[in-house]
Amino acid sequence: MRGKSVVADARDVARATELIELGMRLQMLESETPLSRERLTKLYKELKGKSPPKGMLPFSTDWFVTWMPNVHASLFAAIHHHLIKTSALDDIDALIKAYRLYLEQCRALGLDVELSITRAWRLLRFLDARMLKIAPCTCCRGEFVVRDYDLTRNYVCGLCSPPSRAGRRRAADEELAAAA
Amino acid sequence: MIDESMLAEIREANLTYLILAQRMLRADRAQGMFRLGIGEDVATIVETLSTAQMIKIASTSFLMCKLRFDDRMVWDLITGHDELAMKGAHAAILLARALPEAA
Secondary structure, three states: OOOOOHHHHHHHHHHHHHHHHOOOOHHHHHHHOOOOHHHHHHHHHHHHOOOOOOOOOOOOOHHHHOHHHHHHHHHHHHHHHHHHHHOOOOHHHHHHHHHHHHHHHHHHHOOOOOOOHHHHHHHHHHHHOOOEEEEEOOOOOOEEEEEOOOOOOOOOOOOOOOOOOOOOHHHHHHHHHHHO | OOOHHHHHHHHHHHHHHHHHHHHHHHHOHHHHHHHHOOOHHHHHHHHHOOHHHHHHHHOOOOOOOOOOOOOHHHHHHHHOOOOHHHHHHHHHHHHHHOOOOOO
16 A cells, blocks of 8 residues: 555545445456455445345346347447547546446436446446447447347347337236236 | 517527536536537537626527437437337437537
């Protein structure tokens, strides 16, 4: 800790606090902030009133290409892309700001939040690592998240041609709840 | 020739727009630029305008803000009635991708 600026430390703690409140997992906090694991754990317990979850982070790219998650992931990716193209932001600030704008969109549209900040962070990592990429839809010219090895020359997005029964999950859930 | 009351309304809309834009940019510059759909240069100008300057700019006979989407697809999506949430999400994906011209 020798030689470390108190002001910088305060900023790191404030940032970690913001990320924990948005629901970020401890593993990601460790890689995104210079704070030690013990301090992060303490901070997490203080804010959430419980120990951080210890399981593995979601690691599959497949989740992002299923229908509903793909819409959310593409929306987040579009917002993030816009922000980093128009402003000079730190990676972590861009993530926080884009995620807040995404939450705001969900609220405005009355959609359930599908993409957790953990997934959003994963998405950016997958895009960086070229395990996922962005492809333009030939129908609406919007840009969507696809897997790297997907063929995209004649790509049509899930919103232009939704698969049968897409988005019916909630109706099915409600039927189930009504039957129970 | 438009009448005096319409000119007054243009001035009012201009002033409201400029004040709101400035407030958004001062609250959070990056998010404000995203919501307004403007680039770095314009954001800097708007952010630093004084109240007197804003009143002066607002009192022209031109409307300061213009319709942002010239894409037929977006209009169809946001004016459609069925499945509002998914259409809205679709429109938001298309809109968020559109970068300001000067950026």
